[in-house]
Amino acid sequence: MHTRTTGSRIEGFYKLQRNQRLTTLAQNAGLEDHDVTELLNPTPLAFEVADHMIENAIGVLGLPLGVGLNFLINGRERLVPMAVEEPSVVAAASSAARLIREAGGFFAEADAPLMIGQIQLVGVTALDAASEDLHAAAPRLLAAANAVHPNMLRRGAGARKIEVRPLPDTACGPMLIVHLIVDVGDAMGANAVNSMTEIVSPMIEEITGGEARLRILSNLADQRLARATARIPFHLLKTERFDGPEVAQRMMEAWAFAAADPYRATTHNKGVMNGIDAVALATGQDWRGIEAGAHAYAARHGRYAPLSEWRVDKGVLLGSIELPLAVGTVGGNLECNPRVNFGLRMLGVRAARDLAAVMAAVGLAQNFAAMRALVTDGIQRGHMALHARGLAVAAGAPDSMAEQVVEGLLACGEIKLSKAREIVASIRAAA
Ligand code: MEV
Numbered sequence: 001m002h003t004r005t006t007g008s009r010i011e012g013f014y015k016l017q018r019n020q021r022l023t024t025l026a027q028n029a030g031l032e033d034h035d036v037t038e039l040l041n042p043t044p045l046a047f048e049v050a051d052h053m054i055e056n057a058i059g060v061l062g063l064p065l066g067v068g069l070n071f072l073i074n075g076r077e078r079l080v081p082m083a084v085e086e087p088s089v090v091a092a093a094s095s096a097a098r099l100i101r102e103a104g105g106f107f108a109e110a111d112a113p114l115m116i117g118q119i120q121l122v123g124v125t126a127l128d129a130a131s132e133d134l135h136a137a138a139p140r141l142l143a144a145a146n147a148v149h150p151n152m153l154r155r156g157a158g159a160r161k162i163e164v165r166p167l168p169d170t171a172c173g174p175m176l177i178v179h180l181i182v183d184v185g186d187a188m189g190a191n192a193v194n195s196m197t198e199i200v201s202p203m204i205e206e207i208t209g210g211e212a213r214l215r216i217l218s219n220l221a222d223q224r225l226a227r228a229t230a231r232i233p234f235h236l237l238k239t240e241r242f243d244g245p246e247v248a249q250r251m252m253e254a255w256a257f258a259a260a261d262p263y264r265a266t267t268h269n270k271g272v273m274n275g276i277d278a279v280a281l282a283t284g285q286d287w288r289g290i291e292a293g294a295h296a297y298a299a300r301h302g303r304y305a306p307l308s309e310w311r312v313d314k315g316v317l318l319g320s321i322e323l324p325l326a327v328g329t330v331g332g333n334l335e336c337n338p339r340v341n342f343g344l345r346m347l348g349v350r351a352a353r354d355l356a357a358v359m360a361a362v363g364l365a366q367n368f369a370a371m372r373a374l375v376t377d378g379i380q381r382g383h384m385a386l387h388a389r390g391l392a393v394a395a396g397a398p399d400s401m402a403e404q405v406v407e408g409l410l411a412c413g414e415i416k417l418s419k420a421r422e423i424v425a426s427i428r429a430a431a
Contacts, residue, residue, distance in 0.1 A: 007028060007072075007077025007079075008028070008069055008070055008071050008072065008077040008078055008079050008080075008097075009069065009070050009077075009098070009101070010024055010028065010069055013067070013069055014091075017399070021067075022036045022039060022040070023036075025067065025079065025346065028077075028079060029079050029345075029346045029348070031342075031345070031346065035342055035345065035346075038338050038339070038342055039065075039339075039342065041338075043060070044060060044062065044338075044339050045060045045337055045338070045339070047059065047060060049336055049337070052336075053333070053336075063083045063084070063085060063281065064083065064084065064085065065081060065082070065083045065282060065339065065343075066081075066082050066083075066084070066090035067079055067080065067081060067082070067090070067346070068080035068081075068082050068090055068093045068094050068097065068275075068278075068279075068362060068365075069094040069097065069098070070094050070095075070097035070098035070101055071097045071101070071105070071106070071358075071361065071362070071365070072097070072100075072101040072104075072105030072106065073105060073106045073107075073108050073228075073357065073358055073361045074105075074106070074107055074108060074109075074357070075105065078347060078348065078358055079346050079347065079348075080093070080279060080347060080358065080362055081279065081282035081283060081342075081343035081346055081347060082275070082278035082279055082281075082282055082362075083278055083281035083282040083343075084274070084277070084278035084281070086274065087383065087386040087387060087390060088382055088383050088386050089274045089275065089278055089366065090278070091382070091386060092366060092369035092370065092373070092382070093275050093278075093362060093365045093366050093369060095369060096365040096366065096368045096369035096372070097365050099232070099236055099237075099368075100230045100232060100365065100368070102236055103230065103231055103232045103233060103236055104231065105230075106228050106229065106230050106361035106364065106365070107228065107229050107230075108226065108227065108228035108229075108357035108358065108360050108361040109226070109227055109353075109357050110224070110225070110226035110227070110325065110352075110353040110354075110356035110357045110360070111223065111224055111225050111226070111353075112183060112224075112353070113157075113183060113184050113185060113186070113187075113189065113224055113326075113352050113353060114160065114181050114182065114183055114184075114221075114223040114224050115181070115182050115184050115189040115190075115193045115217055115218075115221055115223075115224060115326060116179050116180070116181060116182075116193075116217065116218040116220070116221065116222075116223065117179070117180040117181075117182060117193040117194065117196055117197040117215070117216070117217050117218075118177055118178070118179060118180075118197065118214065118215070118216060118217070118218050119177070119178040119180065119197050119200070119201050119204055119212055119214070119215050120175060120177055120212065120213040120214040120215075121175060121176040121177070121178065121204065121205070121208055121210035121211065121212055121213070122172070122173070122175055122210060122211050122213055123209070123210045123211050124174065124175075124176045124208050124209060124210035125209065127166040127168060127174055127176050128166070130164075130176055130207070130208040130209070130210065131164040131166060131176065133207050133208065134162060134164050134178060134204065134207055134208065135162065135164065137162075137203070137207050138161070138162040140203070141159075141162055141180075141200050141203060141204070142158075142159045142160070142161075142162065144199060144200050144203060145158075145159035145180060145182070145196040145199060145200050146158045146159050147199075148195060148196065148199050149192055149195075149196070152184075152185060152192060155185050156183075156185070157182075157183040157184060157185035158182065158183060159180055159181070159182045159183075159196055160181050160182065160183050161179075161180075161181040162178065162179070162180060162181070163178070163179040163181060164176065164177070164178055164179070165177040165178075165179060176208060176210060178204055179218075180193070180196055180197055180200060181223065182196060184328075184352075185330075185352070186328060186329045186330045186350070186351055186352040187328040187330050187331050187352070188285065188286055188289070188326055188327060188328035188331060188352075189217070189326065189328065190217055190286070190289070193217040194215070194216055194217055197215035197216065197217075198215050201215050219289045219292040219293045219296070219326070220292075220293055220296045220297065220324065221289075221293050221324040221325075221326040222293075222297060222300070222324050224324055224325065224326055224356070225297075225322055225323065225324055225325070226322070226323060226324075226325040226353075226356035226357055226359065226360035227320065227321065227322045227357075227360055228320070228321050228357065228360035228361040228363070228364045229318070229319065229320045229321075229364075230318075230319045230320075230364060230365075230368070231316050231317075231318055232316065232317045232318075232319070232368075233315060233316050233317075234247075234248050234315050234316070234317065237251075237317060237372070239376045239377070241376065241377075242376055245315075247372065247375065247376060248312050248317045249312070250375035250376070251310050251317060251371050251372065251375055252310060252311065252312055252317075253375070254310075254371050254374060254375050255268075255306065255308075255309065255310040255311075255371070258305075258306040259305060259306055259309075262303060262304040262305075265298065265304050265305055265306045266304065268306045268307075268308070268367065268370075268371075269294065269295070269298055269306060269307050271366055271367050271370035271371075272294075272307050272308060272321065272323075272363040272364070272366060272367045273291060273294060273363070274366050274370075275359075275362040275363050275365060275366030275367075276290065276294070276323075276325075276359050276360075276362060276363040276366075277290070277291070278362075279347075279358070279359050279362050280327070280359070282339075282340070282343040283327070283329075283334075283340055283343045283344050283347065283349075283355065284333055284334045284337055284340030284343070284344075285327045285328070286326070289326055290324075290325060290326065290327070293323070293324040293325075293326060294307060294323045294324065297323050297324050298323075307321055307322070307323050307363070307367075308320065308321040308363070308364055308367045309321075310371070319364055319367070319368060320364070321360055321363055321364040321367070322360075323360065323363070325355075325356035325359055325360065327352055327355050327356050327359065328352050328355075329344055329349055329350060329351060329352050329354075329355055330352075384410065384415050385406065385410060387415055388405075388406045388409040388410055388415050388420075389402060389406050391405075391409060391415065391416070391417050391419075391420040392405035392406050392409070392420055392423075392424075394417055394420065395417060395420035395421045395423070395424045396421075396424055397420070397424050397427075401424065401427055404423075404427060405420055405423050405424055405427070408423040409423065
């Protein structure tokens with residue numbers, strides 16, 4: 001089959017056989033033969049490796065790995081690895097990215113990779129005086145933290161700043177919380193930050209007269225935010241039933257609903273995280289940390305709110321998103337998992353900031369796709385088409401017949417395996 005491809009825009013990719021998809025990807029993403037061989041390996045992760053990663057390992061878990069197509073981010077083509085079980089996620093992200101690339105694509109960026117390590121102090125008698133003493137001792141504390149990670153320092157990263165958060169009125173009396181702000185470079189940073197907080201806490205106890213309790217990073221990585229924006233002229237929003245300005249108006253109403261109602265904001269953000277988590281999984285990130293940080297950030301003003309914003313201005317729909325994204329492109333976990341390694345290479349990211357920026361753009365694309373479907377056809381139409389495709393395959397339809405079976409299922413409205421089997425049997429009988 002002939003395919004027209006430029007960068008991440010690959011026409012009819014989903015219709016190709018698996019080996020044709022891999023060849024096309026190899027050409028477009030500059031992958032090597034061993035990447036393709038690796039993907040064809042039926043074991044995604046050797047059990048021996050899994051056995052060293054966690055306790056009580058009994059196997060490895062499979063999950064579909066797909067490619068988000070059509071992404072143009074900061075003028076650069078990106079093929080986005082996505083691991084997810086929900087049928088519509090990859091298709092929706094790719095179709096949103098296709099529309100948005102016609103409007104110039106996404107613009108995305110991420111802050112320097114600053115993580116927060118927290119040290120909890122109890123028994124500090126004068127919180128204000130202790131805070132002042134800590135600020136005065138900051139250079140000494142930072143030097144001690146950096147002394148345990150000379151490699152970080154050599155790479156231009158390391159402990160940067162001391163911040164103090166007095167909590168005068170907790171359920172267990174006053175506490176002083178010290179934040180150690182660490183530039184973690186291209187790592188997610190949990191290990192470095194946790195070990196630094198442990199190293200400096202005896203000094204902090206001495207300075208404040210308090211006793212250190214918890215010493216651990218915060219997943220509310222709000223000094224490590226990523227952002228993405230898209231500007232979509234109304235004419236690109238047109239559907240069969242609605243003209244562009246009407247779709248834009250409906251999108252605004254959908255966003256206003258999420259901004260006013262945490263019940264809706266939660267589902268709105270779930271849609272955002274459909275994309276972000278899929279990339280997080282495919283690139284080996286700590287997705288629980290990302291989830292925790294995203295939802296805490298969404299509630300930062302005292303009420304849970306949407307992570308994205310949509311508004312209209314002079315014939316253009318403007319979308320933006322901002323959230324903490326503590327992600328890494330280096331670290332043992334990433335290096336020992338060949339598929340994760342492949343995902344990072346296909347995406348072409350080296351720096352953690354670049355990965356975070358791409359993930360923010362994917363979250364915005366996913367949110368756009370969900371909202372556009374919800375305000376026009378409703379979400380079920382697209383879902384049902386994909387579900388029908390799955391049923392056609394389950395009913396034994398070969399590739400050459402699948403499309404016909406899907407059409408038959410959608411036309412009769414009975415999206416069931418028994419109906420798919422009936423249609424397959426009748427096509428075979430007619431042939
Ligand atoms: C489903 O996985 C995600 C959506 O519910 C998101 C949304 O409602 O915005 C469609």
